[in-house]
Amino acid sequence: METIASKGPSSINQVRAEIETLANASVFYSGFFIQLTNKSTHKKVETVSIKEIVKDSSNLYCPAKKENRENSTQKKIAKLPILSHEKQILEAITQNSVTIIVAETGSGKTTQLPQIIYKHLLSNRNLSNSRYNKPLIVCTQPRRIAAINVATTVSNNLGFELGREVGYSVRFDDKTSWSTRIKFATDAYLVREAMTDPYFSVYDYIIIDEAHERSVSSDLLLSLLKITMVKKPTLKIIITSATLDIKAFIDFFPKANILNIPGRAFPVDVTHYPFTPKDFIAAAVQELFNIHLNQTYNVDQPSDILVFLTGIDDIFTFNYLVYQKFRSFENSSTKISPLILVPVISFLSKEDQSHIFKQFKFRKCVVATNIAETSITVVGIKYVVDCGYVKTMKYNSKLRVNSLCLEPCTKSASKQRAGRAGRMGHGYCQRLFTQEDFLLMQDAAKPKILCTNIESIILILLNLNIKNIFEHAMINRPNDDNLARALYNLYFIGLLSSKGELTMCGRFASKFPVLPEHSRFILEGVKLGVAEDVIVIVSTLQIDIQVVEYSN
Structure with missing residues (x-):
C-alpha cells in the first residue's frame, strides 16, 4: 500500500486532462442528482445540482411521519x-x-x-x-x-x-x-x-x-x-x-x-478485496455500482452508501467517474436507478455539509474524507466503502514547510470507518485492500502534536503563564530540538524577548487563530495603516486548497 500511496491514483490525472471541456464542473464539488431519462428513441444522462434538489422538496424529500420517526428513534436509543x-x-x-x-x-x-x-x-x-x-x-x-x-x-x-x-x-x-x-x-x-x-x-x-x-x-x-x-x-x-x-x-x-x-448497537459484516487495486478511486466507483445495481432501494428502509476517500481531488474525480459510468448506460438495456452524490469536506460551508443529513426518495451516496469517521451519524447508511488511505499533514521544522502526504490509514481508523455502517441497522463494509495489508497497518496514528508546527501552541502556553515550556506536562511532548527551534523562530519575528517571554506583539498574536507569522503580519499592517489589505491577504493564505473555476 505504501508503494501505491507514493504514486497516487492514476485516474486523477486522467480526469484533469478531460475536465477542461466541462461547463458544469462545479457540481462535482458540491454534489448532484443523476439519472437516466428517456429522450424519445434513446437514453440520456441528466444531472441536477444538489442545491436545486434541496429546493424542490416536493419531488425528492421523503420525510417520515413525525410520530413514527420519534418511536423508531426511541427504540433504537433504548438498544x-x-x-x-x-x-x-x-x-x-x-x-x-x-x-x-x-x-x-x-x-x-x-x-x-x-x-x-x-x-x-x-x-x-x-x-x-x-x-x-x-x-x-x-x-x-x-x-x-x-x-x-x-x-x-x-x-x-x-x-x-x-x-x-x-x-x-x-x-x-x-x-x-x-x-x-x-x-x-x-x-x-x-x-x-x-x-x-x-x-x-x-x-x-x-x-x-x-x-x-x-x-x-x-x-x-x-x-x-x-x-x-x-x-x-x-x-x-x-x-x-x-x-x-x-x-x-x-x-x-x-x-x-x-x-x-462492550458492544455496539448493530453488527457490521466486513469483507476485504482479494487484491489491493492500484487505483482506489476507480475501484471505489466499481464497488459503488456493484451495490447500487444489485441491492434494491427501499425508501422506508434506506440503504445509502458512504465512500471514504482522501481529499477534494479524489472526491471530484470519483464524482466525475460516476457521471461517466452513468453515460456508459445510455446505449445499454440495463436499468439503473437514480442516485444522489453528496460530498462532505471540511472546507464546505455549514449549509453544504448539512445536505448529508437530509433524506431523499432515491439512494444517497455520501463521499467523504476522514471527517466522517467519528461522531457523525448519517441516517440510512448501510454500506461503507473504505479506500484504506488518508492524507496527513507533516511539518518539517528545519525547512518550516508543511507537506500533505498520502499514506495507508491505521487499523483504528479503518475500524472506525466500518463502524459507520452499523449505526442504524445491520451494515456492510467493503475494504478496498487485502486482509494482509490490514494486518500490516499501524495500530493508531501518530499524535498530531508531534508532526505539526508547534509555534502557535507555545504562544498559547506562554499566554497562560506557563513559562517553562520544556517541563510542561503533555501526553506526548515534542522533542527539545523542535521546541528550541520554534522558540527561536518566535524570537526572530519579534513575538518573544531574549528572555523567552512574550512581547506586547506576542500577547496580541497569541489571541489570533492564525499562524504566528501571519499574526505578526497583521499587527505590522495595523502599525502602518494598511490593516484591511493585510487581513485580505492573510485570509487568502488560510485557504488550504487551490480554488479553480473550470469553464469552456
Whole structure:
C-alpha cells in the first residue's frame, strides 16, 4: 500500500486532462442528482445540482411521519449498549476526578453520555446552582460538523429547542443562551476559552470525546486540564475513546478510573478485496455500482452508501467517474436507478455539509474524507466503502514547510470507518485492500502534536503563564530540538524577548487563530495603516486548497 500511496491514483490525472471541456464542473464539488431519462428513441444522462434538489422538496424529500420517526428513534436509543451501564458510569464519574470510558463506535457514548450526566443532575436538582447561568456540561468534538450534528441530535432526544438547554459553540457560530446546560464545542474552541478563563470556572463536567484521534487541540486541552485539576478539585473530566489503545491517557492520568463498555448497537459484516487495486478511486466507483445495481432501494428502509476517500481531488474525480459510468448506460438495456452524490469536506460551508443529513426518495451516496469517521451519524447508511488511505499533514521544522502526504490509514481508523455502517441497522463494509495489508497497518496514528508546527501552541502556553515550556506536562511532548527551534523562530519575528517571554506583539498574536507569522503580519499592517489589505491577504493564505473555476 505504501508503494501505491507514493504514486497516487492514476485516474486523477486522467480526469484533469478531460475536465477542461466541462461547463458544469462545479457540481462535482458540491454534489448532484443523476439519472437516466428517456429522450424519445434513446437514453440520456441528466444531472441536477444538489442545491436545486434541496429546493424542490416536493419531488425528492421523503420525510417520515413525525410520530413514527420519534418511536423508531426511541427504540433504537433504548438498544444502545451504554445505557445498560448508566449506574456504573455515574458512580465512576462521581467518585473520580478523571474517568476514561472506552466504548466501540455505535455504543452511544457521544450522544448519551452528556444526557446521562444531565438527567442525573436534574434528578438531584443541581442545575440551579450553575454560576452566572452558564453551562455545567461541555463536550468537545474534533470537528465543527460533529459538534453541530451531535448538539442537534441531543437536543432532539431531550425534546429541547437547539440553542436553549442544549447548544453548540464553534468558530464563527455560537448557538447557546443563558439557559444552556449542555454545550458542544470543538476542542480548539475550548482551548481559546482557556485563554480568558484558564480554570474553566463555568464548567463542572468536561467531556473530551474521540480522544483517540490525538488532535493538537485535544492534547493541548488535556495538558491544561491537568493543571486545572489542582486548582479546581471539583472539576470532573471524562475522556472517551473508541479504541483500547489508551496507555498514553493512563500514563498521563495515573489515578483515572477506566470503564470498558462492550458492544455496539448493530453488527457490521466486513469483507476485504482479494487484491489491493492500484487505483482506489476507480475501484471505489466499481464497488459503488456493484451495490447500487444489485441491492434494491427501499425508501422506508434506506440503504445509502458512504465512500471514504482522501481529499477534494479524489472526491471530484470519483464524482466525475460516476457521471461517466452513468453515460456508459445510455446505449445499454440495463436499468439503473437514480442516485444522489453528496460530498462532505471540511472546507464546505455549514449549509453544504448539512445536505448529508437530509433524506431523499432515491439512494444517497455520501463521499467523504476522514471527517466522517467519528461522531457523525448519517441516517440510512448501510454500506461503507473504505479506500484504506488518508492524507496527513507533516511539518518539517528545519525547512518550516508543511507537506500533505498520502499514506495507508491505521487499523483504528479503518475500524472506525466500518463502524459507520452499523449505526442504524445491520451494515456492510467493503475494504478496498487485502486482509494482509490490514494486518500490516499501524495500530493508531501518530499524535498530531508531534508532526505539526508547534509555534502557535507555545504562544498559547506562554499566554497562560506557563513559562517553562520544556517541563510542561503533555501526553506526548515534542522533542527539545523542535521546541528550541520554534522558540527561536518566535524570537526572530519579534513575538518573544531574549528572555523567552512574550512581547506586547506576542500577547496580541497569541489571541489570533492564525499562524504566528501571519499574526505578526497583521499587527505590522495595523502599525502602518494598511490593516484591511493585510487581513485580505492573510485570509487568502488560510485557504488550504487551490480554488479553480473550470469553464469552456
